[in-house]
Amino acid sequence: ETGVTQSPTHLIKTRGQQVTLRCSSQSGHNTVSWYQQALGQGPQFIFQYYREEENGRGNFPPRFSGLQFPNYSSELNVNALELDDSALYLCAPSMGGSSDTQYFGPGTRLTVL
């Protein structure tokens, strides 16, 4: 999806640390979904934010949390990092609170050592 940026591109952390990943999109994308893609697997839905509120969540523990800001940018925060958190993290901004069509941003590759 053009107009979607994620930062940083790559990140290396150690077990137990905390990380914040960011996603920015063009104006009007009032919904954002986040996915985790482990190596060799399909993406897994983490949660969705609509108008700054979480309105859907997958099977992820509370140490995965998010924020969405009035300018439509968003953050994914992961506390107490574990080795299994190593993955590609993808955001998918969209319109409306229940958009089906998901276009992914370029992703952030997180490595936990």
Add this chain to the structure above:
Amino acid sequence: GENVEQHPSTLSVQEGDSAVIKCTYSDSASNYFPWYKQELGKRPQLIIDIRSNVGEKKDQRIAVTLNKTAKHFSLHITETQPEDSAVYFCAAKKGGGADGLTFGKGTHLIIQP
């Protein structure tokens, strides 16, 4: 929750031949079925999708068929070319909800010259 099974995990075809990837889903409430193509080191890209009120959809060399009674859907690629080599993911979702996409484990498609 929804469960999506995808097969085969690896598919090797001669250039110019057709390729078929199959998926089954478990939740009869799912009514949106996209397919993604992911090249090495890149994000998954939406290539085609279908909704449950349609049995087949075609876009140039790719087509998707859906059998809602049997709860399975398939991706068909005709006249395969080297640039079709990638990992393909199917997914399912309850349309209009905030549940997120549930993905299959992916099929590595190899086009032999």
